[in-house]
Amino acid sequence: DTGVSQNPRHKITKRGQNVTFRCDPISEHNRLYWYRQTLGQGPEFLTYFQNEAQLEKSRLLSDRFSAERPKGSFSTLEIQRTEQGDSAMYLCASSLAWGGAYNEQFFGPGTRLTVL
Amino acid sequence: TQLLEQSPQFLSIQEGENLTVYCNSSSVFSSLQWYRQEPGEGPVLLVTVVTGGEVKKLKRLTFQFGDARKDSSLHITAAQPGDTGLYLCAGRLGGYNKLIFGAGTRLAVHP
Numbered sequence: 001d002t003g004v005s006q007n008p009r010h011k012i013t014k015r016g017q018n019v020t021f022r023c024d025p026i027s028e029h030n031r032l033y034w035y036r037q038t039l040g041q042g043p044e045f046l047t048y049f050q051n052e053a054q055l056e057k058s059r060l061l062s063d064r065f066s067a068e069r070p071k072g073s074f075s076t077l078e079i080q081r082t083e084q085g086d087s088a089m090y091l092c093a094s095s096l097a098w099g100g101a102y103n104e105q106f107f108g109p110g111t112r113l114t115v116l
Numbered sequence: 117t118q119l120l121e122q123s124p125q126f127l128s129i130q131e132g133e134n135l136t137v138y139c140n141s142s143s144v145f146s147s148l149q150w151y152r153q154e155p156g157e158g159p160v161l162l163v164t165v166v167t168g169g170e171v172k173k174l175k176r177l178t179f180q181f182g183d184a185r186k187d188s189s190l191h192i193t194a195a196q197p198g199d200t201g202l203y204l205c206a207g208r209l210g211g212y213n214k215l216i217f218g219a220g221t222r223l224a225v226h227p
Contacts, residue, residue, distance in 0.1 A: 004158075031213065042120075042204050042217030043159070056214065091158050095213075102166065103208075104149065105215060107158035 004108035006092050012114045013082055020078045021111045025094030032075050033105060034067055035091040036060065043091050049075060050097055082115045089113075119143055120205055122218035130226055132194050137221040139188045139205035146208050148181055148188045149215065153202040162190075195225045 005024045013019050025032045030051050035043035046065070047057045051072035061067075064082075069075040079086055089112050093105040121140045129135055139148070147166045151159035163172050165181035165188060172179045176199075178191040188205055202222050206215040 006158075033214065035215075040219065042118075042206070042219050043215075044217070045214040048213060056212075058214075093158075093215075102147070102164055103213065104161055104164050106161060107151075110156075110158045112156065 004092055004094050004106055006090075006108040006111050008111060009109060010112045010114075012116065014116050015082060015084060017082055018078065018080045019082060019113065020076055021090055021092075021113075022074060022076050023092030023108060024074045025092070026106060028096070029094035029106075030072065030097045031095045031103070032069055033093040033095070034075070034077050035093065035107075037089040037091055037110070038087075046077075079113075082113075084115050087113055087115045118219060119216050120207055120218035122203075122205060122221050124221060125219070126222050126224075128224045128226070129195055131196055133225075134191070134193050135195055135223070136189055136191045137203055137223070139190075139218055141186050141207065143207075143209060144185050146185075146210055148185075148205060148207045150179055150188070150190055151204045151206060153204060153220070159204055192223075195223075197225045197227050199223060200225050 007022045033048040034046040037043040049069040064080045067077045089110045091110045093107045095103045095105045123138045149164045150162045153159040163179045168183045168185045170181045176193045202220045204220045206217045
């Protein structure tokens with residue numbers, strides 16, 4: 001396990017469909033983060049977990065979005081009733097929980113979502 | 117208005133030139149990280165700076181954190197085509213764990 005992995009890498013869906021993405025963090029990392037990146041912008045924070053507990057959610061995370069990390073290992077991000085505005089790159093990152101300011105976040109390759 | 121402003125937005129230079137990109141804010145950050153991102157890929161961490169005034173060097177890249185921990189710069193010496201990419205700065209405010217990103221500087225280095 002050399003890094004954060006995300007699946008699928010690409011997803012094309014029709015408006016109104018549900019989609020689910022998976023993230024597998026670096027194995028010893030107990031914090032896991034989800035970000036969204038639209039064209040020409042930097043990533044924006046969506047939510048994060050410490051072990052299985054979801055500790056913070058952004059106001060960007062509407063009620064159509066839900067994230068889980070049931071066993072404190074991998075995480076899933078589900079978008080229900082997708083809209084064209086959901087088209088973006090969804091990035092997952094992981095970090096250790098200790099180390100203070102040096103809790104460096106390492107990113108996966110992302111899932112590119114296109115909603116037609 | 118973004119909390120972290122990066123400048124310039126775009127930079128196109130010839131191989132061998134030097135360049136500096138900037139990351140500015142009115143807020144104080146507990147740490148600041150620089151990432152590089154290739155098209156269709158996730159950001160790759162380059163460096164973390166924590167202490168005001170801190171300078172870190174990574175081969176031809178020099179990173180500086182402002183004394184007041186509100187700004188940072190990335191200087192590249194003798195740029196190479198392999199340096200091409202999107203450079204993102206990201207900071208953590210206080211005890212929060214989430215990263216706040218700038219919009220990035222897109223660098224193109226031509227042979």
